[in-house]
Amino acid sequence: MGQIAIVGIDCRFPGAPDAGAYWDLLMRSGDGVGQVPGQRWDAAEFHSPTAAEGHSNTTEGGFIEDPDAFDNEFFTISPREAAAMDPQQRLLLQCAWRAVEDAGLPPQKLAGTRTGVFVGIMGNEWAQLHLTDYARVTAQVGSGNGYCMTANRISYHLDLKGPSLAVDTACSSSLVAVHLAANALLAGECDHAIAGGVNVALTPALSIFYTQAGLSAPDGRCKPFSSEANGIGRGEGVGTVVLRRLEDALADGQQVYAVIRGTAVNQDGRSNGLTAPNRWAQQEVLEHAYERAGVEAADMVFTEGHGTGTALGDMMEVKALGHHHAGRTGKPMALGSVKGNLGHTEGAAGIAGLIKVALALHHRTVPPSRFAVKENQQLKLREHGLRLLKAPLKLANTPSLAGLSSFGMGGTNAHAVLESAPAHAVRPRSAGANGSGGDTGTGIGCAVFTLTAPTPDALRRNLVRQADELSRRRLPVGALSWSGNRVKSGHRYRFAMPAADTGELVRGLREAAADPDRLARFTGAPTARPRTAFLFTGQGSQYPRMTARLYQDSPLYRRFLDEADAALRPHTQGSVRDLILAGDEAVHRTAWAQPALFAVGYALGRTLQELGVQPGLLLGHSVGEYAAACLGGVFPLEGAARLIAARGALMQELPDGGGMLAVLAGREVLADRLAGEDQVGIAVVNGPQAVVLSGEMAALRRVEKDLGRDRFRTRMLKVSHAFHSYLMDPMVERFAKVAEEVGGGIPELPVYSTVYGRRLDGEAMDAAYWTAHIRQPVLFEDAASQLLDDGPGQAVELGPSPVLTSMARKIGPPRSGPRPAFVLPVRNAESGGRDLAQALSDLYRGGADPDWDAAYTEAERTPQRLPLYAFSDEHRYWTRGPVRSAQTPREDFPYGPAANAAPESGADGGASGGSRAATPVLVLNRPAAADPVAEAVLEAIGQVGGYETSELAPHLRLYEELGFDSVMVMELKNRIEERLTGIGPLTVQDLLPVLSSVGDLVNYLCARDASAAGAGIEERTA
Known part of the structure; x- marks a missing residue:
């Protein structure tokens, strides 16, 4: 066989x-x-x-x-x-x-x-x-x-x-x-x-x-094959x-x-007794098994x-x-x-x-x-x-x-x-680590340990189990985490934390299990997979050796930065990657800054895509739009690289003399004050009180002095040119020729244009768009406001410095829904694999489902047998007789002493797993006697499911959380009809639409009964 x-x-x-x-x-x-x-x-x-007769000869087993x-x-x-x-x-x-x-x-x-x-x-x-x-x-x-x-x-x-x-x-x-x-x-x-x-x-x-x-x-x-053998023990x-x-x-x-x-099965047939063993049949089953096994x-x-x-x-x-x-x-x-x-x-x-x-x-x-x-x-x-x-x-x-x-x-x-x-196949090949340190080697530079559970208590219990057992093993943290990412998944509460080695992981698990606040920071409970927005940082965020440590730590990021560098090299007359890693101050020169920022943004975005985090919305600040457009399918990497390199080089050739001034004021106020000023204009609108002016330096100094007299806070920016101003005009025509050759299509993903200050609607990001992009003000506030209104659950800023996140937080609240969770793969000049792992942890806790294989090198993708799920032993079920119906008085009793028995639960007397601590419960607005419908419904749910009415909260779902099925729904209908004769006959079809939660069912039946009209329910904590 x-x-x-x-x-x-x-x-x-x-x-x-x-x-x-x-x-x-x-x-x-x-x-x-x-x-x-x-x-x-x-x-x-x-x-x-x-x-x-009727007795056993032993009390053991x-x-x-x-x-x-x-x-x-x-x-x-x-x-x-x-x-x-x-x-x-x-x-x-x-x-x-x-x-x-x-x-x-x-x-x-x-x-x-x-x-x-x-x-x-x-x-x-x-x-x-x-x-x-x-x-x-x-x-x-x-x-x-x-x-x-x-x-x-x-x-x-x-x-x-x-x-x-x-x-x-x-x-x-x-x-x-x-x-x-x-x-x-x-x-x-x-x-x-x-x-x-x-x-x-x-x-x-x-x-x-x-x-x-x-x-x-x-x-x-039992004493098998022993001289003391004297029978069976159960x-x-x-x-x-x-x-x-x-x-x-x-x-x-x-x-x-x-x-x-090989396996074999046979039967004694009619031998020396129905229950007696038969040597010949046993010989034959051995022979058949050996034969099937080929041994x-x-x-x-x-x-x-x-x-x-x-x-x-x-x-x-x-x-x-x-x-x-x-x-x-x-x-x-x-x-x-x-x-x-x-x-x-x-x-x-x-x-x-x-x-x-x-x-x-x-x-x-x-x-x-x-x-x-x-x-x-x-x-x-x-x-x-x-x-x-x-x-x-x-x-x-x-x-x-x-x-x-x-x-x-x-x-x-x-x-x-x-x-x-x-x-x-017995044990995975070694990843070359002993679990005590220096055992990362993961694709992103740091392992991400994840664990899921259906409740916070279950999560805490299993964190302790993992910590206890992993502390006794010598396992590489990368292989261990990869195995856990794949196996310990699927439940609502998601725990995720980065760890550089197994010792750190065990400590982190213990600390999280012991500290509710810390556990909450590492845990998410998403209800759906969120839409993710990618925000690409613009010029001004660059610095020498930006993302150099991430390049060193993460083979995945290294691959994509190398890819961007290869695409840029024919147009930059040198290596952007080498310039970044060398810490060359030339990174601040426009000819290098713009392609370097594109390379970093592109590499970060492609890294996340490879990790399974796909953007649903894209926004770039000024030159950040080039990486956004590239990932959005507007043009291929080679075209984006040629265009951004031409942009930076042509701007670098412009004469000096321009500058940019940040002002803490609204755009309307500044527009009024700049009326008649033809050498200074609004270049960037970052927020309600965050505007950047651009123009001829002498004129900017004059405007700065004027604003200072009226107590406006201002700051002159360290820039080489007056971007997004009339001083860019000399290079526009030459750039337009390159843009015509590169072209550009309609984005395949929603792009929020900072040129138009809104989401593009079937509009191409073509040569005309990129040419206008040079001269038009950056309407970040408008574009970001619409993006936030469209409700992304997560927003990831992709760039060397977290600039856009703080600006987006200052924009007014979205018209519907909460603000997204902002995620930062790169936080500062020291960011490496650990910050990227932290970002992936944040995204996972928020509902993203990463491709964990991409987060680890091939050597780390080796299975490890992890500590198995630790089930709760809090609930006990052990009765001598059947679980009684609501009408049957309790006559059954537990085996053994009362300490081994489960407490009685509900009017039906089924052995319960105990109450749900700190669970919100239904409370009637009026005394129970004045709310017969709500009280009867709660009692019926409790009796059918075996719950105390104090355990029933409005939000609890009958099917998903209380374990109801079609048989139980039919019984629930009958019990409700027995108690509430005034509401008339019910059908299962009546109930099915309102069985989503306890509160929905109670409200429906209260509204149906005239005596309960207007009665409501509210929550309190048990």
Whole structure:
């Protein structure tokens, strides 16, 4: 068969809350078995060491911690529905999400894809507890139970379109699920597959069964292949793996834990008993698996056995293995079973073994067997070519093969052959950094670490998780951040910060998590992707070595400045780039200043475009319009370079004698004062009280003195010529000839012309435009005002100094909407890669979706396995009986002590995740008794969803935030009609248009009822 890659893993087993802890438990031969938690059942009540009828002979087993914890808000599941769900569904949902993240995939990106879900499950005790009282069965209880829902719920919440099924073959269920997933991948039914298994022991039923069948170990521990073996000990757990065809995983550069070479499944048929193991069938399934994998039995280095620790089961398994391996007496195959650490996890046993084998191949070490010291001599392991490991077995640095068996009580057997991953797919190639410093090398000169979460609390929790785990690793910050940019995305709250090395990053994460104000500065919550405006700075902002540090830091910026320099060089008789980097004061000469500013603006704009930040609006101040026009498609780079070089050179040739004067006054006032003055005119209007005059120097001095007498503040600018004045006339004709040859078309993007002071409307920026551009005043205030009125969410100033940002902030507020967020890739002469990274962080927090690949060099674009999502454990759901309806008094009770139970919530009594701290809530303007409609609606929403009315705020969306679906909407309609007979019958069609939020629904029904006319709602803080 074709080869299948295991690319993602997550699990939770007794004593091991994640895959890292699981591996640690195995390597230290840890014991995850302990007393039955009081939350499950009263072990003493059902215990009898004599195996009396209806009793178990043990009070111990392998149990996971906090199976009642569930982050329902993350998955937009209402408390009432969460309380009705089988904990196995809840555990699988969170485990699947984390496994997909571990595979280096953002789970949201799988939405709509042919991703399959295959779940092995053996028990459904939650259904036994909740579906036996027919009068209390609700829609939520129905969908919250059933084997199929364990898989289907994953497909639903991740919006997966591939096969979705649950399989029960008893103890072999989850390995059979992996077998089906692998075959579906090979058949092309899906391109990704999530395969796993789960088991939660909610009642003592199986413990009693094992005891009565003579299969239960009195101490609750499996002792595989040991002389102390005396039966099964029960265990719990959940595990999922993400599978892909190996060639697809390698093509996408994914890390691979291990490769599934072949799998096989068969059945005992009519053998020596329905529940008895059959040696011959086990021999055959091994043979078929080896055959499908294309391997010889002698090639196998170790096998993870089924290994229940029962006398008959261990004997049959050893003989079946011995049939294939007995000739290996000189070099016996290692044999073990994770059940010695965890107990028999039943429906999750196969996935527990698969993850153990995959991790062993990944770490190139086979963990020891917990009970290997007292080997069962009756099994004659050596004669069968087998041995137990008393210490870890180090694997050679060559491909290693391992087997995995899982046998179902009803006779369905499964075996898998795994191989270590190809060397280049195990771990990413080194980026040449140790994570402690000097490890940038990114395309923009500094890494940008990002993280998203659905709520601020979730964001803070996950920042702490990232900091804690990254502090224990040696990872290059560039590769780490690139991996996070891709995987930790998709949620509303966006965190982004630049970091030069991993140590700085960890410190920054901790500081942000600890300080709400600092966290707010690094976090955005955009509701849509914003329009971005590019503002290009004009002449006067230049200085020696402008952007030189960015050129040094950022290969991306370096590429585009070199590109601009190459286009300019034929027209400038030298290198603009070299002039800038050398710190030559000649950069202030017009012949160099104008092309140099164009090169910087163009390079910055193209850098952002390459990073995926595309402008929706363009504005340039005077010569800044050349870069704006070039990026707007008016003319190609070569044409823009020729035109701007000609402009600067021709202006440089003009005689001296002119100047420019900045005045803090309005244009109308100055126009009146300049009436009759033919040697000075208005050259630039930057703001309501920011005007620049231009003209003959003697006349300017006269005007300056006159304005000073009337207490106008003025400042003479350091310029070589009187730009945008009549003194430019001698060069206009010669420039016009060049402009005619270069031409210029209609902008492909909205350009806000400072010549016309407005947005261009289908008008070409042709030779006539650029010629007029020389003489006409720069109407920046007018152009910028219209741009701001058109509502960009972000405005990026592209130039060596932040000049336009401060001027735009002084312009009157936009006619509609807030001002944009201003972003500065270059802040001052010292700006380098870090400021560019900060700008990219700002843009991302504001809603931009960068092309993160462009931000990193090829060496840094190597996947790293990041700390997985930390779900909230604040909400607890654990009831003995079904979630009751509103009419049913509470008779159910939690397992165990009250401390383990969730608080009651709402009139329906569903176990709630607790209140939402500091959440705005609905408050009626009049006493509740005077507002029967609003009160009834809130109660109905609370009862259907399982919320306290105090948790319901007007802005909360029923579908997206409260977890409502079509079934719940129908129930809500019925409850409202029961309470509000005066409003008449409702239809779902009546409600659908007003279900966008709680406030919309309340207002609609209040308006519909005459007694509630005029009643309003307002917000307060809980």
